[in-house]
Amino acid sequence: MDDVVVGPLDLAARVDEALAVQALAFGLSHDEIGVRRHIVLRHLTSPGARALGATAPDGRLVGFVYGMPNDRGHWWSTVVEPYLRAAGQEDWLDDSFVITELHVHPAFQKRGIGRALITTITDSAAEPRSILSAIDTESPARMLYRALGYHDLARRVVFPSAPSPYAVMGAYLPLRRGLAAARRRSVG
Numbered sequence: 001m002d003d004v005v006v007g008p009l010d011l012a013a014r015v016d017e018a019l020a021v022q023a024l025a026f027g028l029s030h031d032e033i034g035v036r037r038h039i040v041l042r043h044l045t046s047p048g049a050r051a052l053g054a055t056a057p058d059g060r061l062v063g064f065v066y067g068m069p070n071d072r073g074h075w076w077s078t079v080v081e082p083y084l085r086a087a088g089q090e091d092w093l094d095d096s097f098v099i100t101e102l103h104v105h106p107a108f109q110k111r112g113i114g115r116a117l118i119t120t121i122t123d124s125a126a127e128p129r130s131i132l133s134a135i136d137t138e139s140p141a142r143m144l145y146r147a148l149g150y151h152d153l154a155r156r157v158v159f160p161s162a163p164s165p166y167a168v169m170g171a172y173l174p175l176r177r178g179l180a181a182a183r184r185r186s187v188g
Helices: 013-027 028-043 075-086 113-123 139-148 178-188
Strands: 005-008 050-055 059-070 094-103 129-135 151-157 167-172
Touching: 005 113, 005 129, 013 028, 013 059, 013 094, 028 059, 050 113, 059 113, 075 151, 075 167, 094 151, 113 139, 139 167
Parallel strands: 094 129
Antiparallel strands: 005 050, 050 059, 059 094, 129 167, 151 167
């Protein structure tokens, strides 16, 4: 991670910076950023919602994660619930910490920042497991999630207006720490 610091983030105060990172990492249009801004700010009012940021030495936000205890009444849960039920995995919607967003600026990817963000935020979760959704393709993000212990709960999940299907993934907490991660911790 070089000299990038992972720590608490006042996401409401830095929402535009975070969405700029998400736009670069995820390819969002200006209109999509506007919609997501309102969603992020609404999510932050949910009980137990919290965020972490990855900050470069110059103070620039280069990555962020936020999540909260899952609530079946939230839009995301209502969309994924039929897919999880069909796969016999509906119980994952209960007593889980959902990773709502995790993004790292493309210039800072492949440095362990995403791993540090997701493991740090889930380490403080009171829930015994975590769930998330990711585009249903073999991507670096999906490989990271698998390395941390996430496994597919449902695939080919279609979100309204999303151009690609998603996979819902779940992992028991604490997340798995790989040999390479353990080596980095013992050296650094």
